[in-house]
Amino acid sequence: xxxxTLVGYMKAGIYLGKEQIEVRELPLPEVGDNDMLVQNxxxxxxxxxxxxxxxxxxxxxxxxxxxxxxxxxxxRVVKVGKNITEFSxxxxxxxxxxxxxxxxxxxxxxxxxxxxxxxxxRKVRYLSGQNAVVFGCGTIGIAAxxxxxxxxxxxxxxxxxxxxRLKLAEKLGFAVCNPHxxxxxxxxECCGENECVRMCAxxxxxTCWICMKSSK
Numbered sequence: 001x002x003x004x005t006l007v008g009y010m011k012a013g014i015y016l017g018k019e020q021i022e023v024r025e026l027p028l029p030e031v032g033d034n035d036m037l038v039q040n041x042x043x044x045x046x047x048x049x050x051x052x053x054x055x056x057x058x059x060x061x062x063x064x065x066x067x068x069x070x071x072x073x074x075x076r077v078v079k080v081g082k083n084i085t086e087f088s089x090x091x092x093x094x095x096x097x098x099x100x101x102x103x104x105x106x107x108x109x110x111x112x113x114x115x116x117x118x119x120x121x122r123k124v125r126y127l128s129g130q131n132a133v134v135f136g137c138g139t140i141g142i143a144a145x146x147x148x149x150x151x152x153x154x155x156x157x158x159x160x161x162x163x164x165r166l167k168l169a170e171k172l173g174f175a176v177c178n179p180h181x182x183x184x185x186x187x188x189e190c191c192g193e194n195e196c197v198r199m200c201a202x203x204x205x206x207t208c209w210i211c212m213k214s215s216k
Contacts, residue, residue, distance in 0.1 A: 070112025
C-alpha cells in the first residue's frame with residue numbers, strides 16, 4: 001500500500017477519564033502542505049500514563065478528556081506536505097511530546113496509542129552550533145538530548161535532581177547538573193565555581209554555559 005495515497009480511518013486510543021480508555025476509529029488526518037503524517041511503530045506506557053489512568057486527568061501530564069492518549073512512541077514518516085524538506089518518507093522519528101502537536105498543553109495526548117499522528121511542521125527551531133539545556137533526565141529528557149546532539153547542537157546538558165539518572169546521562173557523554181544544592185560536575189573546567197545557582201534559557205550567553213555565579 002502506498003502511504004502517499006492514504007485515506008480512510010485509523011484506530012486511536014481515547015482517554016475518557018479515570019480508568020476509562022476506549023479504542024475508536026477516527027478519520028485519517030489530512031496532510032497539509034506544512035504537515036507530515038507518521039505511523040506509530042512502537043509505543044511505551046509512561047508512569048504518567050498510569051497516573052492519569054488510575055487517578056484521573058489532574059495527575060501526571062495534562063491530558064485532555066476525549067483526546068488521543070499516549071506520548072512516548074517511535075514512528076515512521078509515511079506522508080509529507082509539499083513544503084516539508086527536513087524529513088522524508090520512510091525515515092524513523094521520535095515525536096517529541098511537547099512539540100509534536102505544536103501545543104505544549106497536549107504533551108500527554110499527542111496520539112502515542114493511535115495508529116498515526118499528524119504533525120504540523122513549522123520552521124526548524126534548533127540550529128546547529130547552538131547550546132541546549134534539557135530539564136529532566138527521564139526517558140523523554142534523554143531522547144531530547146540525543147536528538148539535539150544528532151542535529152548538531154554544540155553543547156547539550158541535562159539537569160535533574162536524581163544523581164542516579166545523571167550518572168546514566170554521563171555515560172552517554174552528556175554534561176550533567178544537579179541544581180539542588182549540589183556541585184555541577186561540568187562547571188569546574190570553565191569557571192572554577194562549584195555552586196550551581198540557577199538554570200535558564202539564557203545560559204548560552206554566559207562564559208560558562210552551564211553555571212552562573214551567585215548574585216548577592
